[in-house]
Amino acid sequence: MKTELITTMVSLVILVHFTTTTISSTTTLPSWIISFLPISLAMAAAAVTLPFAITTLHARTSRNNNGAAAAAIPGPRGWPLVGSLPAVWGPLMHRRLAALADAHGARRLMSLTLGATPVVISSHPETAREILSGAAFVDRPPKAAARELMFSRAIGFAPGAEGAGDYWRRLRRVAGAGMLSPRRLAALGPLRRRVADAMVARVAAAGQIGEVVAMRGLLQRASLESMAGSVLGLEGGAVSEELGEMVREGYELVGAFNLGDHYHTTMWGPLMDLWGVGPACRGLAARVRGYFGKIIEERSLAGNCHERDDLLSYMLGLPEDEKLEDSDVIAVLWEMIFRGVDVVAILLEWTMARITLHPDIQFKAHKEIDAVVGSHRITDADIPNLHFLQCIVKETLRMHPPGPLLSWARLAVHDARVGKHIVPAGTTAMVNMWAISHDKTIWGDPWVFRPERFREQDVNILGSDLRLAPFGSGRRVCSGRMMGLSTVQLWLGRLLQEYEWLPAKPIKLAESLRLSMEMKNPLVCRAVRRGEAA
Numbered sequence: 001m002k003t004e005l006i007t008t009m010v011s012l013v014i015l016v017h018f019t020t021t022t023i024s025s026t027t028t029l030p031s032w033i034i035s036f037l038p039i040s041l042a043m044a045a046a047a048v049t050l051p052f053a054i055t056t057l058h059a060r061t062s063r064n065n066n067g068a069a070a071a072a073i074p075g076p077r078g079w080p081l082v083g084s085l086p087a088v089w090g091p092l093m094h095r096r097l098a099a100l101a102d103a104h105g106a107r108r109l110m111s112l113t114l115g116a117t118p119v120v121i122s123s124h125p126e127t128a129r130e131i132l133s134g135a136a137f138v139d140r141p142p143k144a145a146a147r148e149l150m151f152s153r154a155i156g157f158a159p160g161a162e163g164a165g166d167y168w169r170r171l172r173r174v175a176g177a178g179m180l181s182p183r184r185l186a187a188l189g190p191l192r193r194r195v196a197d198a199m200v201a202r203v204a205a206a207g208q209i210g211e212v213v214a215m216r217g218l219l220q221r222a223s224l225e226s227m228a229g230s231v232l233g234l235e236g237g238a239v240s241e242e243l244g245e246m247v248r249e250g251y252e253l254v255g256a257f258n259l260g261d262h263y264h265t266t267m268w269g270p271l272m273d274l275w276g277v278g279p280a281c282r283g284l285a286a287r288v289r290g291y292f293g294k295i296i297e298e299r300s301l302a303g304n305c306h307e308r309d310d311l312l313s314y315m316l317g318l319p320e321d322e323k324l325e326d327s328d329v330i331a332v333l334w335e336m337i338f339r340g341v342d343v344v345a346i347l348l349e350w351t352m353a354r355i356t357l358h359p360d361i362q363f364k365a366h367k368e369i370d371a372v373v374g375s376h377r378i379t380d381a382d383i384p385n386l387h388f389l390q391c392i393v394k395e396t397l398r399m400h401p402p403g404p405l406l407s408w409a410r411l412a413v414h415d416a417r418v419g420k421h422i423v424p425a426g427t428t429a430m431v432n433m434w435a436i437s438h439d440k441t442i443w444g445d446p447w448v449f450r451p452e453r454f455r456e457q458d459v460n461i462l463g464s465d466l467r468l469a470p471f472g473s474g475r476r477v478c479s480g481r482m483m484g485l486s487t488v489q490l491w492l493g494r495l496l497q498e499y500e501w502l503p504a505k506p507i508k509l510a511e512s513l514r515l516s517m518e519m520k521n522p523l524v525c526r527a528v529r530r531g532e533a534a
């Protein structure tokens with residue numbers, strides 16, 4: 001504790017001394033301004049630094065309920081003002097955090113500060129379970145871009161703590177009943193099949209004119225059509241370019257680095273949005289409101305909600321005493337589309353990259369489809385019998401989880417015990433699922449893509465087994481996990497049933513973590529209709 005306070009204070013003195021001597025020697029400012037500078041700079045720096053220093057100290061040496069000091073949480077000390085932000089931030093943050101946890105012997109729990117934000121990170125299934133299922137970690141830490149884009153009104157960012165969580169629970173229930181429940185998911189099966197047909201037709205069209213297939217564009221288009229159909233009941237030509245553009249723009253903005261997010265515990269946070277993410281989000285939010293508002297108005301005027309089968313119609317058809325405000329309806333519609341589109345396309349792109357890279361695995365998958373499905377087009381009903389295909393998706397989720405740090409972290413609403421440590425209220429808690437799913441003490445040959453491992457041991461990936469929980473776990477587990485998984489499995493099956501996939505250029509598996517972890521170099525393939533010579 002002493003060392004950290006001293007480091008902080010020394011850096012304050014150096015910072016103030018350096019700044020004021022530089023200014024006084026190079027400017028002609030009046031002397032009274034120069035004499036005030038050290039004080040105001042010291043106050044500014046203290047306002048930024050001290051909360052961070054104090055919260056770090058608190059995080060490291062908190063006391064338990066009996067007053068006994070809990071074990072200090074290991075982790076890097078970090079720099080004054082910025083903490084460990086420069087050391088870990090970037091497109092490979094999950095890997096850097098894993099390396100740091102190893103270096104500090106802190107896989108179970110590591111403490112560090114990012115900017116002024118105290119953070120703990122678990123890279124171990126046991127502590128991951130305590131965090132994700134613990135009653136304390138039910139909120140999300142503030143993120144300006146997401147708040148501006150209305151997510152603070154929607155499911156993902158609404159507070160989930162006892163008492164404050166009624167709103168969150170209500171929205172989750174509505175989205176479940178209107179779109180994500182098993183019954184609704186089954187009802188939306190024909191839509192997913194139509195979208196798959198359209199996707200296969202696009203691949204065929206590219207083949208006829210001798211073009212290679214740019215997988216990212218193909219999969220994003222399919223994903224957008226599927227979500228627009230499920231959420232808004234729009235299909236084919238009715239799915240406008242504008243919707244796709246808004247999703248892409250939102251993805252860029254929420255995934256962009258915003259320094260202010262790491263200083264939200266200080267008064268300087270809002271001033272640190274150096275790249276103007278906030279204003280850009282406000283502009284996009286206005287467009288989103290206009291776009292969805294118009295659709296809601298048209299649907300209300302048409303008055304045919306009870307004949308339709310989409311989330312919007314379900315929400316508009318709710319009985320008067322259960323009706324949601326228009327702003328909440330818009331937030332949920334937008335959130336579903338925004339969340340669903342990219343992550344499904346990203347997971348499928350990784351899966352197709354693996355299939356293309358490993359012809360032996362592709363051969364086995366073809367054989368299974370031929371044996372189990374025969375000549376009819378794959379439907380959802382075939383998926384439970386396509387065990388190897390399911391193993392391929394699981395292995396892709398293990399090696400390339402779209403949310404390696406589980407996308408959006410959790411925030412402790414009160415002090416909580418994790419392992420032998422006490423994590424104070426206000427701490428951001430993260431789970432490094434990528435580190436867990438690459439841990440050689442858990443997974444044999446973790447760097448080898450081997451779907452068969454899931455034939456040897458059955459691992460439930462929906463949140464009950466923390467060795468592989470790519471959809472999170474506990475109360476805030478991904479509410480769209482069944483929809484995401486069903487879509488990916490069905491479309492993978494269709495793409496494999498119709499085609500043999502070959503690389504159009506060397507496949508690189510480099511990662512880039514923004515909002516989700518995507519392939520750094522988009523995948524480009526050649527598709528050869530099965531049965532035809534390559």
Ligand code: HEM
Pocket residue numbers: 132155156157172335336337339340341343344347402403406407408409470471472473474475476477478479480481483484485488
């Ligand atoms: C393959 C696809 C997907 C993956 C890998 C994925 C992953 C995740 C993860 C890791 C979380 C955080 C969970 C936690 O904190 O424990 C999450 C939350 C969430 N996901 Fe997904 N997701 C996928 C598809 C979808 C789809 C298709 C939808 C909706 C259409 C969706 C909607 C949500 C929502 C609403 C939350 C916030 C839940 C809450 O805070 O209560 N996800 N997802």
